[in-house]
Amino acid sequence: MPELAGYRRPFWGTQPEYLHSTYVSTRIRSPSRPLVLIPQTLSELTGPVFGQDGIGRNDDDLTRQHDGAPLGERMIVHGRVLDENARPVARTLVELWQANAAGRYHHQRDQHDAPLDPNFSGCGRMLTDEAGRYRFVTVKPGAYPWRNHHNAWRPAHLHFSLFGPAFMTRLVTQMYFPGDPLLPYDPIFNCTADEKARNRLISQFDWEVTMPEHALGYRFDIVLHGRNATPMES
Amino acid sequence: MSLQATTSQTVGPYLHLGLSWLNTDEIAPPGMAGRRVRISGRIIDGEGALVPDAMLEIWQADHRGRFAHPEDARAGEVEPGFRGFGRVPTDAEGAFRFQTIKPGRVPGPGGGWQAPHLLVSIFARGLLKHLVSRLYFPDEPDNASDPILALVDPERRDTLIARAAGDELLEWDIVLQGPRETVFFEF
Ligand SMILES: [Fe+3]
Numbered sequence: 001m002p003e004l005a006g007y008r009r010p011f012w013g014t015q016p017e018y019l020h021s022t023y024v025s026t027r028i029r030s031p032s033r034p035l036v037l038i039p040q041t042l043s044e045l046t047g048p049v050f051g052q053d054g055i056g057r058n059d060d061d062l063t064r065q066h067d068g069a070p071l072g073e074r075m076i077v078h079g080r081v082l083d084e085n086a087r088p089v090a091r092t093l094v095e096l097w098q099a100n101a102a103g104r105y106h107h108q109r110d111q112h113d114a115p116l117d118p119n120f121s122g123c124g125r126m127l128t129d130e131a132g133r134y135r136f137v138t139v140k141p142g143a144y145p146w147r148n149h150h151n152a153w154r155p156a157h158l159h160f161s162l163f164g165p166a167f168m169t170r171l172v173t174q175m176y177f178p179g180d181p182l183l184p185y186d187p188i189f190n191c192t193a194d195e196k197a198r199n200r201l202i203s204q205f206d207w208e209v210t211m212p213e214h215a216l217g218y219r220f221d222i223v224l225h226g227r228n229a230t231p232m233e234s
Numbered sequence: 235m236s237l238q239a240t241t242s243q244t245v246g247p248y249l250h251l252g253l254s255w256l257n258t259d260e261i262a263p264p265g266m267a268g269r270r271v272r273i274s275g276r277i278i279d280g281e282g283a284l285v286p287d288a289m290l291e292i293w294q295a296d297h298r299g300r301f302a303h304p305e306d307a308r309a310g311e312v313e314p315g316f317r318g319f320g321r322v323p324t325d326a327e328g329a330f331r332f333q334t335i336k337p338g339r340v341p342g343p344g345g346g347w348q349a350p351h352l353l354v355s356i357f358a359r360g361l362l363k364h365l366v367s368r369l370y371f372p373d374e375p376d377n378a379s380d381p382i383l384a385l386v387d388p389e390r391r392d393t394l395i396a397r398a399a400g401d402e403l404l405e406w407d408i409v410l411q412g413p414r415e416t417v418f419f420e421f
């Protein structure tokens with residue numbers, strides 16, 4: 001079997017450590033031993049490939065999944081999924097979930113005293129196109145409280161899950177909103193040492209995608225691990 | 235042009251909302267060739283508590299060690315209908331269970347072979363990045379020459395090897411932290 005080009009290791013400081021003690025649940029859920037560094041084998045260089053099966057017609061429009069329209073500020077979130085070599089990641093699965101406009105998840109474990117919206121489930125999925133583009137229509141989620149520390153509130157955010165071409169490129173992340181006053185107080189947003197990397201989680205208001213009389217536009221590009229130029233040593 | 239990969243963030247407590255549509259406890263549908271195994275286990279945190287709000291993703295080759303992915307030169311020969319991916323939640327008791335077939339040997343670095351194994355990713359609230367481990371099979375002679383197991387401290391290797399617990403049943407617990415901590419990998 002020919003040697004395969006491996007994926008780049010994360011750039012210093014741009015990914016969180018497992019233990020980030022201001023985010024309290026990391027204290028008992030993070031490994032205490034160093035991870036074991038292994039070569040990237042065929043197992044890690046392959047990964048699941050998804051097609052359209054299971055993806056429904058309104059799965060990219062969270063405002064059309066029920067009989068009525070959800071409450072809240074309608075928004076379009078779009079962007080490109082690229083690799084670290086700036087090449088588009090085409091036909092990859094993007095999964096999205098979020099709270100409603102009042103900051104409540106349609107989830108039995110969410111006991112926040114904010115209203116559920118019968119017209120909003122808060123989850124979506126789609127495949128990127130040939131140019132790596134994705135686009136969801138949704139409503140802007142509200143901030144919500146959590147019990148991490150005194151008076152803790154999560155800034156408004158969308159959860160994103162992506163696969164990319166290999167087991168190595170799996171990514172789960174969160175997208176935030178520009179100008180959110182809660183960002184400096186949030187240990188999850190602040191878990192990454194590198195300030196520029198952190199700030200890339202903040203979407204940009206996108207006037208060109210904003211639709212008159214209809215919805216605000218936000219742009220959020222997502223970068224998955226890219227390959228090294230040369231095959232790995234083995 | 236060179237970019238840096240987007241920062242990982244936790245799935246949080248409400249992951250099932252967006253992710254459970256892909257849940258399956260049958261990684262290899264019934265009828266797929268290979269030795270069928272049922273695998274069950276629990277996820278345990280650093281205080282010994284069970285973790286009820288986690289999710290596993292499993293990735294594996296077919297019974298002859300071929301991955302359903304274009305990077306595998308033998309992908310065209312993968313058994314039809316075999317994908318090798320599964321997503322499994324933990325229940326209120328922190329337990330997970332799924333069924334699959336034991337994969338074949340998989341090519342390793344430098345022209346060698348890897349023993350049969352499953353790749354397992356763990357996602358949960360409190361994990362800012364997902365954890366990656368491997369499940370190996372008990373009583374498997376190839377384990378002794380597996381190039382990845384060889385990189386693991388011998389005293390910790392058994393955290394990667396499931397226990398036989400009856401007819402075609404394997405048990406494998408994942409300990410996130412502590413003296414019996416499971417081995418997790420980076421690449
Ligand atoms: Fe959230």
